[in-house]
Amino acid sequence: MKLGVVGLPNVGKSTLFNAITKAGAEAANYPFCTIEPNTGIVAVPDDRLSHLAALYSPKKVTPAVIEFVDIAGLVKGASRGEGLGNKFLSHIRECDAIVHVVRCFEDENIIHVDGSVNPARDIETINLELIAADRETVQKRFERAQKMVKSGEKRYAEEAELGQKLLSHLDDLKPARTCEMTEAQREIARDWFLLTTKPVIYAANIAEGELGQDEDSLPGIPEVKRIAKEEGAKVLVISAQIEEEIAQMDEEEKQAFLEELGIGKSGLDRLVAECYDLLGLISFLTAGADECRAWTIRRGTKAPQAAGKIHTDFERGFIRAEIVPYDTLMELGSMNACKEKGLVRSEGKDYVMQDGDITLFRFNV
DSSP states (O other), X not given: OEEEEEOOXXXXXXXXXXXXXXXXXXXXXXXXXXXXXXXXXXXXXXXXXXXXXXXXXXXXXXXXXXXXXXXXXXXXXXXXXXXTHHHHHHXXXXXXXXXXXXXXXXXXXXXXXXXXXXXXXXXXXXHHHHHHHHHHHHXXXXXXXXXXXXXXXXXXXXXXXXXXXXHHHHHTTOOGGGXXXXXXXXXXHHTTTOGGGSXXXXXXXXXXXXXXXXXXXXXXXXXXXXXXXXXXXXXXEEOHHHHHHHHTSOHHHHHHHHHHHTOSSOHHHHHHHHHHHHTTEEEEEXXXXXXXXXXXXXXXXXXXHHHHHHOHXXXXXXXXXXXXXXXXXXXXXXXXXXXXXXXXXXXXXXXXXXXXXXXXXEEXX
């Protein structure tokens, strides 16, 4: 899964991305790897893996991961190709969701590109560029569909209807994700790769000294939350500066520092978990002496397709999945104990995987 980190200049986007890449370097058995200079992979926090590792003492522990892309080059007019606009927009199209970093801190030493700190205005600046780019895409699709309606094919009439609806919605300066669509229309829109249909997390970047305070009392935060609620987006309050410091600490130092700050988890850990949830993802687990591993699937995935995540042969020759819930395994202490009590289930092709399923796939090819 790929998350695009966006934001105006001097909002803390690069600082947050530096924290992401440094934290990735600490991910045991799944180190940060540089796919491109602006891409980083980090582990999805999951305490269940460490507990399984204590149970099995495996040679290897492999967490689920999320990929972050530092998307640069946004200026006003990006939708018309200003600055690095076209590159910026094409990178967003390749992402599954957007982490939109919004500046909510004052610092006279860091100049704001628009002269003052105003989170609502900053959000609007980026959203308007994305909406403008989407309007151009929808206009082309709409015009093409209108021409093809004469062919009598039902899909062109459906595309023309959706195009008209979306153009009206975008003209009201609203993102496509807030437009009411039927499931069939959403399927069509998915093929159009619109920027404003992507789910969004607003990372509200606050000053170091404000961390741990009541969020709603901080400047700009209520406004960001209001906008997010209207759009169906999420909000995470974070201090990018502190995250960069935390990312350079070892695990013991990190935990002591977080306790001192009065927060249970780092903002980055919370961000990764929120992104995972935002995309409707869950993890099933495999455990044994060789490896304990978390596998990422979409909520609603059936057992054969989950098996295919491990190897295509597993899906092709799927026979059954032997499953025990994580909590049950932890309670009884071993797979043998679960089997003795008849708690290891045998599930077929129609079984919908659940988060935390400890799974062994049986297959034959």
